[in-house]
Amino acid sequence: MIHYVLASHGNYAREALNSAKMICGEDTDRMNLLSVQDDGDGIDRFGTEAAALAENLRGNPVLIMADLFGGSPFMTLLSAFRDTEYVCLTGFNLAMVIQMLQYDGDDLHELAEDIASIGKDVSIRLIPKIIPEEEQND
Numbered sequence: 001m002i003h004y005v006l007a008s009h010g011n012y013a014r015e016a017l018n019s020a021k022m023i024c025g026e027d028t029d030r031m032n033l034l035s036v037q038d039d040g041d042g043i044d045r046f047g048t049e050a051a052a053l054a055e056n057l058r059g060n061p062v063l064i065m066a067d068l069f070g071g072s073p074f075m076t077l078l079s080a081f082r083d084t085e086y087v088c089l090t091g092f093n094l095a096m097v098i099q100m101l102q103y104d105g106d107d108l109h110e111l112a113e114d115i116a117s118i119g120k121d122v123s124i125r126l127i128p129k130i131i132p133e134e135e136q137n138d
Helices: 014-022 042-057 073-079 092-102 106-123
Strands: 003-009 031-036 062-066 087-092
Touching: 003 014, 003 042, 014 031, 014 042, 014 092, 031 042, 031 073, 031 106, 062 073, 062 092, 073 087, 073 106, 087 106, 092 106
Parallel strands: 003 031, 003 062, 062 087
Antiparallel strands: none
């Protein structure tokens, strides 16, 4: 069974999950949220929680989604989960969280590919698609 970790700076992960649940109403029993808060203990507490979560999930495949590549949540999770089977995606958006919640398979790598594809597909530049090119410079 694949477990999920959604991690961010501030409340982004929590609110993205709340929005996804509002849209698709999926069960979130396997979802784990971690966030770095701006309260003085932020990254230290995050590191402690990440290490405990990694220990608890050891032996299970884990999909980690972090808000930013190279950010503190990302780097801390890579260290904490180094002895766990995981795939980490960064730059998550609402469509990616919805896709994760609706996945009913057990192939971690297939899930990661699906979610990465969704993330790319929903990020489009709309102006050329809505406004004809000759009108864009007027």
